Amino acid sequence: MISKVEKDYISKGIAAGIRNDGRGPNESRQLELETGIINQASGSCRVSVRGGTEVLVGIKVSVGDIQELDTRDEEEEAMKNRADVGRIVCSVECSPSAKIVLDKRQIEEMCILYTQILNRTLNGPQGGLDLYKLCIIPGSVCWILNIDVLILNYGGSVFDAIFMAVRGAIHNTRLAKVKVESTDGAFDFEVEDDETEVLEGRENVPVAVTAFQIDKNHVIDAMPLEEQCSDSSVSVMVNKHGKLCGVQKGLKGSLETSLLINMIQHCQNKGQEVISAMDSFLAQEERRIIDLVEPVGFR
Template identity: 50%
Template sequence: MISVSERDYITKGVDVSIRADGRSRLDFRELVLETGMITQASGSCRVTLDGGTDILVGVKVEVGSIEPEVEAEEADILEDMEQMDQDDGITMVKDKDRGRIICNVECSPSATRIFEPRDIEDMCNEYSQFMNRVLNGSHGGVDLKALCIIPGSTCWILNIDVLVLDYGGNLLDAIFMATRGALHNTRIPRATVEQSDGRVEFDIADEETEIIRGWEDVPLCVSLNKIGYRHIVDAAPLEELCSSARLTVAVNRRGNLCALQKGGHGGIEPSLLAEMVQTAKQIGQTLLKRQDAALREEEERIAAGKDPIGFGAASRH
């Protein structure tokens, strides 16, 4: 899919911090975010990166049991995921007074023309598992205790459905950007709990809603691709093909590292790894501040009685 001359051109350009589209190594492409795109969802957000990547995220809120019954095969899968979480150093919450988040990533046919069907399935599974581990973990941001309705029995479940509409590189960063925007846009019906005759019952209001507590602490991802002896952010498709390794770093607004995931077949030297993590923290903080500013701007527009038309933000580092 990429010739030797193209690979050499991209690699040498990255070495001198001049990329094919004119950006430097640490420049993000311009991005556009729009919230409230899906009327039937509890919250939604669409993120488009200049160059093709287009992500739509919808959040659907439903009432469910805190410990759902699972089949034997599903139980084995959950056990394997718990072991993976322990290996990754991510603490999963399993208390009986917390809700949960279920993430699912899918690709539309128009976004998968350059992929093999098996590669698409593997990529969607990888991203879904990564999102589930991060958002349900101790550093996921969302206050899972606030999603509990009746401890040990009933809770709110946040179903986060991600649809990749178009592919232009750097999918995971755009997915987390759209997910955070969708959680900000999500409203949960207010639930009241009453105890009568020794039984605990709850009632859900028809019109009163609440925001998701902790959405502002949901991290964003910054993916850094190693090309030659250098690394870049927000890689385009051809740059991803030239990459020997990829490091994805999840950072929240406090500057804390929430997750790390390494991809690709190549290795990353320890000194370069530390540099990449530090770069991701700085860029992640910049992206978070710009997204929060844009979200506040849209809220002010709605409060002033103007139609929400989405918002754009140039995300140059």
């Protein structure tokens, strides 16, 4: 909880363009990104933001029936009709070891919310990934990507970190090559021993940038205190080509339209920066993987 005095202090600071840790309102914190640390998963990524946020994403691929879908969700109903695409199933969990500013119920709500946003964003052309390529046998078998997000530490702006980590993990994921053969209209498939195929369209996966509105200004990459000062936030998902992939308004307050549009544009631009920084990170990671250097992991 935050006291009125502190709130005042923070908003005045932001109006003046200074934040608690010396950053400008548009600056994000330094982060570390590493991929491939969970070797049991087909792809993984860890994003660690200086200041406490730590997110670990693991992707496991499995093979499943195209028909099997949880029909309670309307969006998934729509997906169900497409018999020639693969699926992405996301889930966000919070590790109990995360230093929690919020209470239990709020954590659960947060997790559910993030899960839904992730699912929505990725399971469609806006998600960047070529879902058609994930289909193995049209009408019956497809790849399913299970993306599991684990929040290890909460230090503000978790949503951005999650998206970054998801993008990194998708970049890191490898699928095994599948050989499909048919006889008289019946199909069957075999998988190769090694995972060698990258996911098509991974460079088009968007990142999220969340702007928190504090009085008349907004900050990007907020810390927990700043988040508590804020009344409303806007998360913008933008991809490499500058296209908007999703917008989500959070928290309880209301926003003026002009401020909203302002925030969105800011986030878009910021998003581009983030993506190019990430891409160079990821390229480094790729080189490291080819050189067969072990990741540092948690060491």
